[in-house]
Amino acid sequence: MANRYEQIAADLRKQIEDGALPAAARLPSESALALHHRVGLPTVRHALNVLQAEGLIEKRHGRGNFVRAMGQKVEYVNDRTRRAAQPPGPDGSSLERALDDSSEVTVSCCEIRANDELASRMNVQVETRLLEFSYRGRRPKDEAPYSIVRSYLLYAMVAPTPTPLTSTASPWGNEYVHWLTAAGIELDHVVERLTARPPSAREAAELGISPGVAVIAIQRTSYDTHDTVVETADLVMSGDRVAAVYSTPCARTRQPC
The missing domain is CATH 1.10.10.10 (Winged helix-like DNA-binding domain superfamily/Winged helix DNA-binding domain)
Structure with missing residues (x-):
C-alpha cells in the first residue's frame, strides 16, 4: 500500500x-x-x-x-551553423532569426585569458587572449532566460570586437560564423557534446530553474578546413523550456533522414 x-x-x-x-x-x-x-x-x-x-x-x-505552465519549447537544432551562414534578407533578418523571433537576446563581450580548460579545448597556450561572448535568450513573458551561451574566439583571429552586438542576435550564439568568414576562415564542421544533468547552483539561479528540472548542456567545438579549433562554446538550456532537435544526413541524398 x-x-x-x-x-x-x-x-x-x-x-x-x-x-x-x-x-x-x-x-x-x-x-x-x-x-x-x-x-x-x-x-x-x-x-x-x-x-x-x-x-x-x-x-x-x-x-x-x-x-507550472508547460509552454511550447524553443527548439535548438543542429544545423544552425548552416542557417547562420546564409546571407541575411533585405530587412536584415535570417531564417535562423525567424525561427526565434519570439526571443529577446542580450549579448555582451569581454576579453579574457585562457585558463587550463579553455586552452586545452582550443589547443592554445594558457593565458592566450580570447574574446568571450555571452548570450541570454529569453521570451518576453518569462522572467528568467531559457538559455545561456558563452562562446570563445581567439582575440587575434577576430579582433577588434565584431559588431554589431544587438538584440537581433541568435540566442545560440552563431554570429561567430559570420565573423570567421569575414576574417577569411572557412568553417568545416562542428562537434557538439550533449548531456542532460542537474543544474549547478549558479545555473539554477541564472535560469530560474525549479527543483527537479534538468538542464541540457552542450559543449560546442567548431573546426576550420585545416582541422583547427576556431571556436568553442558552452550552451546551458533549461530542460523544460528547450528541446534539442538533431537531424542526420542520409548517405545517398545528403538530406536529413
Missing part, C-alpha cells in the same frame, strides 16, 4: 493531468490539504515536494504552490 504522501501526490497529479488544476492555478493551502486528507503538515509537504521534483508545481515564496 502506498504511503499517505504518495496517495496525496497521486491525487494532485491526476488533477493536474486531467485539467482540474490547470496551468498557473494555485493549489489549496498546505493546511487545507492537510485537513482534507486528514494528515499532518509534514505529510502534505512531502507530497508537494514530490510534485515539485517532478516539475509539475512550483513554490512561490509567500504566495503558495502553483501548477
Whole structure:
C-alpha cells in the first residue's frame, strides 16, 4: 500500500493531468490539504515536494504552490551553423532569426585569458587572449532566460570586437560564423557534446530553474578546413523550456533522414 504522501501526490497529479488544476492555478493551502486528507503538515509537504521534483508545481515564496505552465519549447537544432551562414534578407533578418523571433537576446563581450580548460579545448597556450561572448535568450513573458551561451574566439583571429552586438542576435550564439568568414576562415564542421544533468547552483539561479528540472548542456567545438579549433562554446538550456532537435544526413541524398 502506498504511503499517505504518495496517495496525496497521486491525487494532485491526476488533477493536474486531467485539467482540474490547470496551468498557473494555485493549489489549496498546505493546511487545507492537510485537513482534507486528514494528515499532518509534514505529510502534505512531502507530497508537494514530490510534485515539485517532478516539475509539475512550483513554490512561490509567500504566495503558495502553483501548477507550472508547460509552454511550447524553443527548439535548438543542429544545423544552425548552416542557417547562420546564409546571407541575411533585405530587412536584415535570417531564417535562423525567424525561427526565434519570439526571443529577446542580450549579448555582451569581454576579453579574457585562457585558463587550463579553455586552452586545452582550443589547443592554445594558457593565458592566450580570447574574446568571450555571452548570450541570454529569453521570451518576453518569462522572467528568467531559457538559455545561456558563452562562446570563445581567439582575440587575434577576430579582433577588434565584431559588431554589431544587438538584440537581433541568435540566442545560440552563431554570429561567430559570420565573423570567421569575414576574417577569411572557412568553417568545416562542428562537434557538439550533449548531456542532460542537474543544474549547478549558479545555473539554477541564472535560469530560474525549479527543483527537479534538468538542464541540457552542450559543449560546442567548431573546426576550420585545416582541422583547427576556431571556436568553442558552452550552451546551458533549461530542460523544460528547450528541446534539442538533431537531424542526420542520409548517405545517398545528403538530406536529413
